Amino acid sequence: MLKRTHMCGSLRSSHVGQTVTVSGWINTYRDQGRGLLFTDVRDREGLCQVVFDLEQSPAELVTLARTLRREYVIAVTGKVRVRAGGANPKLASGEVEIVAEKLELLNSAEPPPILPDDHDADKIGEETRLKYRYIDLRRPRMQHILRTRSRITKFARDYFSQNGFLEIETPLLIKTTPEGARDFIVPARLHPGKWYALPQSPQLFKQILMVAGCDRYLQICKCLRDEDPRADRQAEFTQIDLEMSFVEREDVMDMMTGFARGLWKELFNYDIGEVPRMSYWEAMERFGIDRPDTRYGLEIRDVSEIAAKTEFGVFKDALAKVKAGRKGVVKAIRVPTPNEKLTRKVLDGYSDFAKTFKAGGIPYTKLGANGFETGVAKFCEPVKAELIEKLGLVPGDVVVFAADHYDIATKTLGELRQKIARDLEIVPEGKWNFLWVVDFPMFDWDDDGKRWVALHHPFTSPNPDQFGILGTDPGGCLSAGYDLVLNGSEIAGGSIRIHDQSVQAKVFELIGLTQEDAKVKFGFLLDALKYGAPPHGGIAFGLDRLVMHIVGTDNIRDVIAFPKTQSGGDLMTEAPGPVDPEQLVETHVRSVVP
RNA sequence: GGGGCGGUAGCUCAAUUGGUUAGAGUACCGGCUUGUCACGCCGGUGGUUGCGGGUUCGAUUCCCGUCCGCCUCGCCA
Numbered sequence: 115m116l117k118r119t120h121m122c123g124s125l126r127s128s129h130v131g132q133t134v135t136v137s138g139w140i141n142t143y144r145d146q147g148r149g150l151l152f153t154d155v156r157d158r159e160g161l162c163q164v165v166f167d168l169e170q171s172p173a174e175l176v177t178l179a180r181t182l183r184r185e186y187v188i189a190v191t192g193k194v195r196v197r198a199g200g201a202n203p204k205l206a207s208g209e210v211e212i213v214a215e216k217l218e219l220l221n222s223a224e225p226p227p228i229l230p231d232d233h234d235a236d237k238i239g240e241e242t243r244l245k246y247r248y249i250d251l252r253r254p255r256m257q258h259i260l261r262t263r264s265r266i267t268k269f270a271r272d273y274f275s276q277n278g279f280l281e282i283e284t285p286l287l288i289k290t291t292p293e294g295a296r297d298f299i300v301p302a303r304l305h306p307g308k309w310y311a312l313p314q315s316p317q318l319f320k321q322i323l324m325v326a327g328c329d330r331y332l333q334i335c336k337c338l339r340d341e342d343p344r345a346d347r348q349a350e351f352t353q354i355d356l357e358m359s360f361v362e363r364e365d366v367m368d369m370m371t372g373f374a375r376g377l378w379k380e381l382f383n384y385d386i387g388e389v390p391r392m393s394y395w396e397a398m399e400r401f402g403i404d405r406p407d408t409r410y411g412l413e414i415r416d417v418s419e420i421a422a423k424t425e426f427g428v429f430k431d432a433l434a435k436v437k438a439g440r441k442g443v444v445k446a447i448r449v450p451t452p453n454e455k456l457t458r459k460v461l462d463g464y465s466d467f468a469k470t471f472k473a474g475g476i477p478y479t480k481l482g483a484n485g486f487e488t489g490v491a492k493f494c495e496p497v498k499a500e501l502i503e504k505l506g507l508v509p510g511d512v513v514v515f516a517a518d519h520y521d522i523a524t525k526t527l528g529e530l531r532q533k534i535a536r537d538l539e540i541v542p543e544g545k546w547n548f549l550w551v552v553d554f555p556m557f558d559w560d561d562d563g564k565r566w567v568a569l570h571h572p573f574t575s576p577n578p579d580q581f582g583i584l585g586t587d588p589g590g591c592l593s594a595g596y597d598l599v600l601n602g603s604e605i606a607g608g609s610i611r612i613h614d615q616s617v618q619a620k621v622f623e624l625i626g627l628t629q630e631d632a633k634v635k636f637g638f639l640l641d642a643l644k645y646g647a648p649p650h651g652g653i654a655f656g657l658d659r660l661v662m663h664i665v666g667t668d669n670i671r672d673v674i675a676f677p678k679t680q681s682g683g684d685l686m687t688e689a690p691g692p693v694d695p696e697q698l699v700e701t702h703v704r705s706v707v708p
Numbered sequence: 709g710g711g712g713c714g715g716u717a718g719c720u721c722a723a724u725u726g727g728u729u730a731g732a733g734u735a736c737c738g739g740c741u742u743g744u745c746a747c748g749c750c751g752g753u754g755g756u757u758g759c760g761g762g763u764u765c766g767a768u769u770c771c772c773g774u775c776c777g778c779c780u781c782g783c784c785a
Contacts, residue, residue: 142745146743148741148742150742161745163745165744168742169742184735199743202745205745225718225736231746234734237721239777241776241778293785294785341783343784347784470780470781568785572785680779681776681777683776
């Protein structure tokens with residue numbers, strides 16, 4: 115076999131005169147007739163043009179060259195020269211070409227169902243791309259994504275290693291965790307009737323590594339949650355998972371900010387600057403969401419007091435609602451001097467959008483030169499001055515409202531705000547807005563279960579100044595949790611953990627876990643906390659979403675080499691599939707299909 | 709579990725109110741072509757209209773069921 119001396123995409127005019135050998139796939143071939151035949155050969159690094167001079171070459175070489183077809187695998191040796199026909203500015207190697215002297219056909223290929231040209235393949239349906247993933251991944255775009263992902267994990271390993279983190283593996287076959295997402299489960303052959311669970315995260319193991327004195331832990335690990343996927347969510351995903359001992363909130367956040375700063379410097383030569391902070395409640399009030407996108411305005415204002423003075427039934431009904439001890443609200447967004455994209459049809463459509471969040475609709479109005487026009491204008495007119503002042507309105511502005519229970523109105527406007535920004539195309543390109551969200555509540559009240567539920571997870575510590583009210587005012591108690599938000603997407607989340615056994619017991623009690631339950635489910639953690647647990651905390655980056663932002667895609671499947679479909683299937687391997695009945699017998703499982 | 713969109717040639721799509729032999733581009737095959745680079749020109753092959761059933765003289769088209777893919781709500785501590 116001819117041995118490669120250079121990668122296709124790496125050839126430059128500095129190589130002119132050298133005899134080189136490249137190996138790769140035939141991307142395209144252009145047979146010019148009796149005299150010339152061009153092929154573009156592709157490898158991981160890119161394309162280079164190989165030219166066969168049919169009149170000057172031996173008959174064998176010509177015959178073989180003529181058989182080349184798309185995606186054939188070849189090795190070719192020849193001299194690099196400046197292109198006789200002029201450079202191709204679209205290719206990095208476009209100034210030069212290889213004049214073929216020796217050609218070895220390493221493998222032929224059937225006509226592929228899709229072509230690995232980005233030009234063609236970007237239009238190919240995803241179903242086909244996933245079935246023939248090995249061809250889809252040949253595309254330069256997909257190669258770029260895989261490479262970028264690798265650069266990110268390498269940077270993470272380097273950065274955290276330099277900062278004293280040890281890479282330690284935690285088990286995949288673990289005990290089921292009762293809280294949180296649905297577990298994937300695995301039958302235990304040696305324990306008839308018992309099951310392992312696959313980890314949703316290495317949470318408890320990394321905490322125990324801190325108790326074990328490992329001090330700083332890193333793992334780039336798969337996590338599995340058996341829940342329905344979304345465009346930015348897969349059941350099987352990857353975290354950059356960390357934990358540190360003898361730290362407070364600031365220490366973890368500083369370490370992570372340093373990671374993000376270094377990564378953006380490495381990848382983009384971009385300085386992310388100081389990362390601002392926002393409390394959870396400020397985020398909810400101003401943006402209606404705990405991961406605000408601060409790249410544009412459209413902030414939310416509570417106009418309940420003004421709305422109460424109107425005769426609008428929708429507002430009055432909403433304000434009279436009470437849920438979980440919380441009164442209903444009316445909130446509004448000022449959409450400044452809108453362009454023609456905010457048509458009446460679009461505005462009316464927002465009510466359907468709102469209904470998906472269980473809100474009744476989106477009342478709206480517009481401020482004209484002489485007062486409110488259209489929509490709920492007549493109800494707003496009597497409180498015109500107050501609304502103008504509260505929302506800072508100028509003529510031409512549109513105001514959209516949501517009136518409902520606090521959580522519904524907040525979430526609806528939070529989601530609508532992002533939709534409006536997309537519809538109006540006011541989301542700026544090329545901006546990286548990092549934000550730490552802090553001071554989350556410890557608990558959320560579950561009206562159905564009549565109990566507190568942990569907002570983050572039940573191992574999250576209250577903030578040091580909050581210990582006093584943990585028992586007396588759980589709903590007001592703030593945690594030592596922190597989320598790193600990038601352009602409206604949560605890319606990392608973590609917290610200082612509870613290292614005091616009595617505090618942990620108190621939290622379990624508040625979320626309705628009896629002592630017996632807690633012992634059965636988390637006995638090993640409670641035990642570990644008894645034997646000298648250091649103060650510790652950590653964080654986990656969602657690697658897939660991080661890569662999505664960095665390569666600029668909104669499809670998580672693009673950043674995973676072998677992703678699954680929305681029904682959890684792998685179209686290439688056709689997993690999941692049936693198993694041999696013998697395997698069921700061995701694992702003591704009887705399958706009952708409805 | 710709910711809502712929405714889609715499935716026609718290898719691929720991307722079209723097909724009028726239910727009506728002749730389901731078309732186009734591309735890919736592929738053959739021929740021509742000495743500077744192309746999404747090469748070009750000429751010709752050709754290629755179809756279980758996702759699957760099953762129904763209505764009809766006649767179904768890609770209408771109806772029912774089902775499978776698959778995508779988006780989304782719930783869910784994702």
